[in-house]
Amino acid sequence: MARARIPAARIGGALPPVLTAIAAAVLLAWPAITDFYSYNANYYNGIVAAAAISAILTIALNLSMGYGGMLSMMHTGLQLLGGYATAALVVKAGLPWYLGPVCSIAVAAAASALVLAVSLRAAYLYFGMITMAANLIVLEVGRDWDGLTGGVNGLTGVAPGGLSKVAFYYVVLALLVLAYVFQRNLVRSGYGRASLAVRESEDAASAMGIRPTTTKLLVFTVSGAVAGLSGGLYALQLGFVNPDVGLLDNGLVFFVGLFVGGIGTLAGPVLGVALVAVLVELIKDYARYTTLILGLALLAAMILLPRGVVGTWRAGRFGRVDDADDEPESPAEELPAVLPEPAAPDVPALEGRGLVKHFGGVRAVDGVDIAVRAGTVHGIIGPNGSGKSTTVSCLTRFHQVDAGEVLVFGDPAPARPWAVPSLGVTRVFQVPHLFEQQSVLDNVLTGMRRREHYGWPAAVLRLPAYRRRDRESRAEAAGLLAFAGLAQRAHRRAGSLSHGQKRLLEVVRAVASGPRVLILDEPATGLTGSEIEALARLCRAFRDRGLAVVLIEHNVEFVMGICDAITVIDGGRVIAAGAPDEVRGDPAVLEAYLGHPELVEEAAE
Numbered sequence: 001m002a003r004a005r006i007p008a009a010r011i012g013g014a015l016p017p018v019l020t021a022i023a024a025a026v027l028l029a030w031p032a033i034t035d036f037y038s039y040n041a042n043y044y045n046g047i048v049a050a051a052a053i054s055a056i057l058t059i060a061l062n063l064s065m066g067y068g069g070m071l072s073m074m075h076t077g078l079q080l081l082g083g084y085a086t087a088a089l090v091v092k093a094g095l096p097w098y099l100g101p102v103c104s105i106a107v108a109a110a111a112s113a114l115v116l117a118v119s120l121r122a123a124y125l126y127f128g129m130i131t132m133a134a135n136l137i138v139l140e141v142g143r144d145w146d147g148l149t150g151g152v153n154g155l156t157g158v159a160p161g162g163l164s165k166v167a168f169y170y171v172v173l174a175l176l177v178l179a180y181v182f183q184r185n186l187v188r189s190g191y192g193r194a195s196l197a198v199r200e201s202e203d204a205a206s207a208m209g210i211r212p213t214t215t216k217l218l219v220f221t222v223s224g225a226v227a228g229l230s231g232g233l234y235a236l237q238l239g240f241v242n243p244d245v246g247l248l249d250n251g252l253v254f255f256v257g258l259f260v261g262g263i264g265t266l267a268g269p270v271l272g273v274a275l276v277a278v279l280v281e282l283i284k285d286y287a288r289y290t291t292l293i294l295g296l297a298l299l300a301a302m303i304l305l306p307r308g309v310v311g312t313w314r315a316g317r318f319g320r321v322d323d324a325d326d327e328p329e330s331p332a333e334e335l336p337a338v339l340p341e342p343a344a345p346d347v348p349a350l351e352g353r354g355l356v357k358h359f360g361g362v363r364a365v366d367g368v369d370i371a372v373r374a375g376t377v378h379g380i381i382g383p384n385g386s387g388k389s390t391t392v393s394c395l396t397r398f399h400q401v402d403a404g405e406v407l408v409f410g411d412p413a414p415a416r417p418w419a420v421p422s423l424g425v426t427r428v429f430q431v432p433h434l435f436e437q438q439s440v441l442d443n444v445l446t447g448m449r450r451r452e453h454y455g456w457p458a459a460v461l462r463l464p465a466y467r468r469r470d471r472e473s474r475a476e477a478a479g480l481l482a483f484a485g486l487a488q489r490a491h492r493r494a495g496s497l498s499h500g501q502k503r504l505l506e507v508v509r510a511v512a513s514g515p516r517v518l519i520l521d522e523p524a525t526g527l528t529g530s531e532i533e534a535l536a537r538l539c540r541a542f543r544d545r546g547l548a549v550v551l552i553e554h555n556v557e558f559v560m561g562i563c564d565a566i567t568v569i570d571g572g573r574v575i576a577a578g579a580p581d582e583v584r585g586d587p588a589v590l591e592a593y594l595g596h597p598e599l600v601e602e603a604a605e
């Protein structure tokens, strides 16, 4: 088979290499420049080092809010915790300074994990409030625990012993680069894609086997770790730490930096903080108005540049790719080998026995029995509101049933929806759940998350095992996109596709998870003739591999043409089941469709 090719392009929100090289050269030469031009070199070196430490904290905030979708009001508190950890280690325990930031990372990571663990079910705003409370607790404990934190006066005499100011400047710079690379590698790996998926839709993520809680836990914990690092460096840079570091007001600088630079972009936090640092330096003679001016800057950024500088630049690049001329694309012949081996067909691939689901007084599903065999396309049809989608939600555990049981290849299905895909059952929702701001390729790669078995350290360090798997994933994704005739659009924003292409992409993304049972809820709605044909090819390819497709559809012609078995549901009950020819003339089915004469006519043909 010819290897599928997709055009090379990457739109990730990093700065162009030329700009990055210039910035790196200036920062590296900065101590020499200040030494040459100023009598006050330490002051100017200190400003850049402080900005670099703020940039590390803003990267942490970006991981939590930008990539994790978790509103955090506790990052100044985490910085304070990091500061205390380093200060206590260096001043109280007399240990070498370089152990301080390590301890800061551990303490802040543990605190973040704890806060997330107690607020797993909290929605966005409530989570924000919980983090604000956590911040206040850190502040209060800091103020009152004199023995460890020095109380309101804090701890002084924290110094990177043996290091000159210039050497410490380079240490801070190196750690900023590390934090940036950490962020980039994590975000571009399956862990980052999983986090973005959870941010966009927990249901869609669960349908691909991504567990929302562990995904959030990881992202918030590493975000806390990075914030802790910035706290440790802060204490070493200034030589002291006191509770004021954790004041919520101090968070303004980081929020302004994040929103001006571009939330959810790689370079946004660094660029934003750099711009804020320049602004603060320019207005230093009016220091008492700093908060006011920063507040106005935040307001202006929100109104004029809601995506921030880097986000706006990235949107422009995406725009150029999105508007590129559509080249006619003939789909590839063969489905790439992403699908698992079929299981023995002696038990149904997916079975619901006596399923019951009530919503208040509505008996949406009222004792449904359904058995889907491997190697078949199984249609579920019925009038609007008859209970088809609810049946599927019961089968995939998105609804907990009031009665009945669900079996996958003869075994009881796990209770949680994110665990069901691990047994090989994946669904595509009736309402589109595409990650519209991500590229087409990233959508498909997200579908593969369940099959990528590498740890986050391997992803962050880009170890060979990770690189190999990433290469394989990209090749498989390219093959799948080529099969669906979408390869040329791989780097477009998913939101820029036509309705039919979006639906097709959702199916491709589900196939990417390597399911044995693929459930499609009204996938053909709004599709053109050729798109329906592409969908039918996918379903047939699936069946021919000995796997199962469950198809909820109103397009009777499509269903009759492709399905091997059909279950008809009306009023939450199964009114007919069997081969298309048996179901077609069933009086109960004709009755259910009365009021839809065209369907009766079609069925009678």
Ligand SMILES: Nc1ncnc2c1ncn2[C@@H]1O[C@H](COP(=O)(O)OP(=O)(O)OP(=O)(O)O)[C@@H](O)[C@H]1O
Pocket: 359, 362, 363, 364, 382, 383, 384, 385, 386, 387, 388, 389, 390, 391, 430
């Ligand atoms: N989350 C919910 N809360 C309350 N009622 C619901 C909920 N989901 C579905 N229902 C109700 O359950 C019944 C069955 O709905 P369901 O969506 O399963 O039907 P359907 O056959 O898939 O319909 P359609 O073909 O229009 O998508 C309907 O009366 C619907 O209003």
